[in-house]
Amino acid sequence: MPTSLPVPPDSALALWLAANGLDADLVRAVLATAVPLAQPGRAADEPEPAPLSPALVRRWCAEAFGAAWPALSETVRRTCADVAVVLDDGPGARPQIHDHGPDAAPTIKVPWRRGDARDALALAHELAHAVQIIASHARTPGAAMPPVAREVCAFLGERALLAHLRDRSEGCALRTAHVAEDGVYLGEDAATLGAAFADPQAGYDYRWNYPVARWLARRARELSDPGEAAALLSSGPDAPARLRPLIHAALAAQNPLPPVLARDEPGPLVAYRQIGVAAALETARGEESEPETVEAFYEALLDGLRESRLAIGLDEEARPFGWAVAGRDGEGRPQAARLAAPFGDPAAMEALAARRLEAAPAAGSAP
Template sequence: MDGIYVFKGRNEGSMFTCTDWLTLHGLSAPRVKGIIASFGPGKFEHLPPPLNTDRKASLENAFISNKLSSQERCYRNFVVPALVSVFDNESEVRHLLCNHVEFRALSASEEAPYTICQGSGEPPVILMDWRGQPEDLLCLAHEAAHALQILLSNHELMPPVARETCAFIGELLLLDYVETHVPYLHGPLLDVWHSENSFYLGDCVDLLIDALNHPELSYHYYQNYPLARLAAVQMFSIANNESVCKLFSSGKEAMAHLPIDEMASFATEMENPFPVLQPSDAEHPVVGVYQSLGVMALLDIESSRKASYQCIESYYLNLLDHLQARTAFIALDNDMKPVGYTTWIESNSENNLVLTCQTALPNNRLNLQRALEQYISTTKGVDASYTRNASKEMLVW
């Protein structure tokens, strides 16, 4: 699924940082941030909706396990027909998928499935383990789409965001195919697709935003996933078959076939809704404490942390204790607006800190962590400190 090793050391051999990544894709950091920020209800074409929880029970269904027991049968019966459905030259694409793709199991040291291009004239190889689960089938569609994109573009390498878009389109083609032809698989596969969004549109977004804020950091393959996931959904919803076919066979020019301009047209600035926070006045420390309590409560609300089930009295007393013990920390951005807070307890052994709460605005979790690490490692007990770039300044009470 990850494709972390795909083509590594070839066209990406010189891609070390986020700046290199942006250049390779013809993107800019504000443009990418804008697209990510605008991802939300009503902005993009709809993601397939989640199903009700009753369907989850079907994941355990012995009938389904039985149907998914053979990787080869699943490939021929579900994945190949799903992928060919979008192409005019259906029989040619079917021939490529059935006769020019190799399969291998992962070796003991490999964790994530991937697909390798062996060069012109050689079949692409899909490496994955098969346990007969719905997630394996979705993964097989993902990797088969990689293999197809390699074959159709004559082994010319695509920029990674484009190639992952192809793979995610493969997943959506499978979902679409089973909805009509194999309906008992649709619910379980859709559940897997939604649960994987928490990685692709959650953890990977944190990683991408962190890379954009710190362009000197090393490139990580995961930073390709958010844009690719969104572009795939967008293309699948609105593009015609012809555009999808062009993308699959486009090789190194593939970025021109992604709906980046369209996605960017929805973009908005990632606005921090908070007012500028003034440092607490040494002469009125109580005001500083009240201000901090208010900021923490608002951050909990803004970040949708489920804090409201707590008793209000214990909620505030807990935070007040932390403020008085100086075991609370509010991170501010460059404009002196709050982006998150954290509380901790100090354990006796080896000066360890145990975090008891971390709340951050969307896309700011890593900013908060970096700011906290900086504070704890260098300025413990000091009222203000600095970290690099985004959350440059912070205050502590």
């Protein structure tokens, strides 16, 4: 945990903060909540994904980025098709991108050893950098985007690819690799940045940029909006002014509930956990919730449990963001008969409730 010592004005850390439009207290607040996700387990019989080709990953990125940032669709198409990519399988190879200014396309160099999920994420990361460079030069020729914002853009590219592949077999492997890399970005790199706050003599380390960027790409709900994300990618030197309010909003909206990491077998323990989570979410609604008796709350909750219509929404950090009891409207269409999402998107909770209803056994059927 970084200390609250003042940052010397002539230190490398002070210069880094100024270049990125950040202040020490804001970064300390981010580091206090920037923790890696729990790594998902891998089933023993889960097959190893077939090696991926760079051409296939480039095509996926074109589709994913185009869907995520439609305002930049032509820039995305040209970038993913035409930007030069050098593949390097050497032992010391690391991902790199070179910005050649507004009159020439950037060039990319990435490790490509096995064609596995980590190689694919590295290529997606650098292609997103390329989109950001080209889009920013189109808006402000020759002006560079500060590094924290650059890395936010690159991580948004990774997330766009994960979303695009969500329902494909390769998506699971990429998701597992992405979560594993949290251990570096939000673990080792966060510790490096935290240590710099306690050492006035610390020299600049580019890895300082990763924890804030990784955290913000995950936490800033506004960046899930295609227009907001495209505006950031195009913002060049103005990016810090866009990011600062997003950091404040993400900190203010932080979910205080603990992660639900247990995966219990069906039985009373699951029900007790779901009851507790729903009660905590209702409490979090505070004055937003409509007055009712405790009996009415538990009656709705128990009806949902008995009929397998209760849905609990978990965010990316496995923290509960909402709960709902699924039902049907007068025409038989799925709807949330009861819903609360104090720490997330009500529409996402509504969709989760509808999926829960589809999976629930039909009324009157055998268990």
